[in-house]
Amino acid sequence: MNAPVHRLLLVRHAQGSLGTDDYDRLSPTGHAQAGKLGEHLRGIDGARRIVRGGLRRHRETAESIAERHDVDEQLDEYRVDHLFQAAYDPASGIDLERPPAEAVADPAQYLQLFLDVFPEVLAAWQSARLRCPVNGSWAAFDERVRRAGDRLVGGLDEAGTVTAVTSAGVISTLAAALLVEDLAWQRRLNVALYNASVTEFHRQPDGRWHVERINCVEHLQAGERTLA
Secondary structure, eight states: OOOOOEEEEEEEOOOBOTTSSOTTSBOHHHHHHHHHHHHHHHHTTOOSSEEEOSSHHHHHHHHTTOSOOEEOGGGOOOOHHHHHHHHHSGGGSOOOOOOOHHHHHOTTTTHHHHHHHHHHHHHHHHTTSSOOTTTOOHHHHHHHHHHHHHHHHHTHHHHSEEEEEEOHHHHHHHHHHHHTOOHHHHHHHHHHOOTTOEEEEEEOTTSOEEEEEEEEOTTSOGGGOOOO
16 A cells, blocks of 8 residues: 655745835736636645745735635745845945846846846855844744744645745745755755746655655746746
């Protein structure tokens, strides 16, 4: 008799409202993505137990998957904007050139500019060369995300499949931990994760993890895929 498959699905929230006064709410595109994501997850029995972060974009995405979901605020994302602000401070020693005014005014149009630079900012935070009073230390973020991951894994014996709706930084951090990858790998995944993507892990009988798919957006058409 085969052992039951234990699945952990890490789902990035649908598109937020980048460039507006409240990024944390889903955009019209985000609501459409979330609807298709919900259909996809219900079709693969991925709506059995939903755990989401405490941010609005997590809640609005999870509501398109199932009516009921648990909340774990330790699945909340760090504040990317505050990491950039800390890096732009000349006292940081990062020597990061501030982007042009038009990019700051309309980050949605200049998203690639920020994505290209962000791994450098993230690496500085991870190595404790960059201090951010809002986000605290990378070590503290990593520790709380791993604690949240332990709780997700702890629910697998009962539920079989646990789906976590969270953000790119959390997903890439958990994925690196499960697969024993380094921080360079984590940073690459962090900036590559699509909105409403699914990353699926299976726990093997010996306790090791196998990644079944990563950053999967097969439920979205090419023109519906976004990075922020």
